[in-house]
Amino acid sequence: MLQNTGKLAGCTLFITGASRGIGKAIALKAARDGANVVIAAKTAEPHPKLPGTIYTAAQEVEAAGGRALPCVVDIRDEQQIGEAVRKAVDTFGGIDILVNNASAISLTGTLETPMKKVDLMLGINLRGTYLTSKLVIPHLLKSRSPHILNLSPPLNLNPVWFKNHTAYTMAKYGMSMCVLGMAEEFRGQIAVNALWPKTAIQTAAMDMLGGSDIGKQCRTADIIADAAYVILSQPKNYTGHFLVDEDVLKQEGLKDFDQYAVQPGHPLLPDFFLDEAPESLAQQMEQHGATPAFKAPSSSSATLASGGPIESTFDVIKGVINEDVVKATQGIYQFDLSGEHSGVWFLDLKSGSGSAGQGQPPVKPDVVMTMDSSDFSKMFSGNLKPTLAFMSGKLRIKGDMTLAIKLDKLMGRMNKAKL
Numbered sequence: 001m002l003q004n005t006g007k008l009a010g011c012t013l014f015i016t017g018a019s020r021g022i023g024k025a026i027a028l029k030a031a032r033d034g035a036n037v038v039i040a041a042k043t044a045e046p047h048p049k050l051p052g053t054i055y056t057a058a059q060e061v062e063a064a065g066g067r068a069l070p071c072v073v074d075i076r077d078e079q080q081i082g083e084a085v086r087k088a089v090d091t092f093g094g095i096d097i098l099v100n101n102a103s104a105i106s107l108t109g110t111l112e113t114p115m116k117k118v119d120l121m122l123g124i125n126l127r128g129t130y131l132t133s134k135l136v137i138p139h140l141l142k143s144r145s146p147h148i149l150n151l152s153p154p155l156n157l158n159p160v161w162f163k164n165h166t167a168y169t170m171a172k173y174g175m176s177m178c179v180l181g182m183a184e185e186f187r188g189q190i191a192v193n194a195l196w197p198k199t200a201i202q203t204a205a206m207d208m209l210g211g212s213d214i215g216k217q218c219r220t221a222d223i224i225a226d227a228a229y230v231i232l233s234q235p236k237n238y239t240g241h242f243l244v245d246e247d248v249l250k251q252e253g254l255k256d257f258d259q260y261a262v263q264p265g266h267p268l269l270p271d272f273f274l275d276e277a278p279e280s281l282a283q284q285m286e287q288h289g290a291t292p293a294f295k296a297p298s299s300s301s302a303t304l305a306s307g308g309p310i311e312s313t314f315d316v317i318k319g320v321i322n323e324d325v326v327k328a329t330q331g332i333y334q335f336d337l338s339g340e341h342s343g344v345w346f347l348d349l350k351s352g353s354g355s356a357g358q359g360q361p362p363v364k365p366d367v368v369m370t371m372d373s374s375d376f377s378k379m380f381s382g383n384l385k386p387t388l389a390f391m392s393g394k395l396r397i398k399g400d401m402t403l404a405i406k407l408d409k410l411m412g413r414m415n416k417a418k419l
Contacts, residue, residue: 001259002226002249007233008033011145012092014085014136016075016128017102019043020052021203022151025221026099026228027057031066036092040073040084040132041102050204067092075102075128078135085135095139097232100129100150100175105205107165118167125152126174133178137190146190147232151224152176153196153273154242158383161273172273176242183240191239193231197224198246200269202262216263223249223260244274309377310341314356317347317380321354331403334365341373367399382411 008030017023019041027037039061043053058068069091071084088095104124106117133148140146152175162169176194183192200206202218227245230252231238246257258264329349337343346361348354369386371379375394378384386404389395397404 001222002229002252002254004029004032004229005233006033008035008097008229010034010036011096012036012038012088012094013097013099013232014038014040014088014095014132015099015101016040016073016132018099019054019057020050021205022201022221022224023099023101024052024057024060025225026101027061027066027068028064029222029225029229030097030232031061031064031068034065036067037061037069038084038088038092038095039068039070040075040081042072042074044072075132076123078131081132081135085139089139094142095136096143096145097147097149098133098136098140099228100132100148100152100178102128103151103172103175105168105172107168109164110166113165113167121168121171122174125171126178129175129178133182137182137186140190141186146236147234148179148182148190148192149228149231150175150179150192150194151196152179152194153271154194154244155180156273156383158381169273179240179242187239188237191234191236193239193241193243195224195228195231195243195245195248196273197271198244198274200271214269216266217269218262219257219260219268220262223257226254308341310337310343310345310373311358313377313380314345314358317356321347321349321356323353325349326352326354329403329406331366331400331406332361332363333403333407334361334368335376336368336370337373337376338370339372339374341377343373365399367397367403369404370396370398379407380411 011030011033013027013030013035015023015027015037018027018037018039020043023041027039031037039054039057041054041057043050044055046053054070054072058070061068069088071087073080073084075081085095102124104121106113106121108117129150136148140148152172155173155176179192179194182190186192197219200214200218201221201224202215203221206214206218223245227243227248230248231243249257261268326349332350333347335345335347337345343358344360345356345358346365347356348361350366371389371394375384375389379386379389379395384394386395386407395404
């Protein structure tokens, strides 16, 4: 586990949904530094199916070395949030960090989702995050190291993440859009970031979605807590990032991720909204004994072949290039890939019917694109635009810049081919 450094000592954290799961794990991590923690959640009395209350969580925070303030809060209720914020300021003298963790989930299609569930998800995930942020921000602006951290995913607009549970995705992405907007609105004043797990995390919600056997495919909430600790220890100019827990900890030099596994050595289930399609997630869950509550309808989308993600991508590219594409593009690309699937690949869209493959292009390339192999896969699966990759620093281009933009047309053809 990541060692505490004491950087959050004396800081006051306002954490929604902190009575159990990820919220409580973040609270306990901060408590080990001697932080003050406001436990803002609904559960005041023991729940028949869910562990913990705001009071049992408060006891754990204090046992870990922190100070706790349990507050009964439904984050859809402006008055309750406002009262909890006032109590926090009166008790601890201010608020330094807001963690928007509270969330509701229903992985159901449009016709199967009652409006009551839609209202619940939008009310908690989107409106609750926005409202809590709005009421806490005036106090964050007085802090020396103010942070907002939303437990929400990168804004992946691949339709596969909408088609089976549009309402949930809309609500969860609402939390991410708060990050996108508020990071820019308060740039230089408050750090606003998002954090999302790379794999499934063992929580009561995950047990509900996958059944009792899902746990062995999960990591514990400690990995999220450790990643959150790193983010919240950064200066306030560290803002506007959509972060994945494992990536954050790798940058800290952590190599042993088996320590976070519920069952070390067991295959792990990737989380939603990243690279694995829903159908693949459901299949993995079933292979290891779990029963997915979100199992998606069958899809005509083809999955990548087993010869490696880069080779599979080029197999699809070869299937869609033709004389029309060559005529419209008129460029020879070289891709210098680093990372897990490093290597050099080429794409000739300048001569004949076009060609593609591994190694240097047969003639001098018009453009050389350098990037991580994982970002290359994202780019050609439609999850990362070349222009956005370049602007975000994930892609370096040497040569004709306009050819990078022309790749969008090729990607459109690949999506039609159901990559």
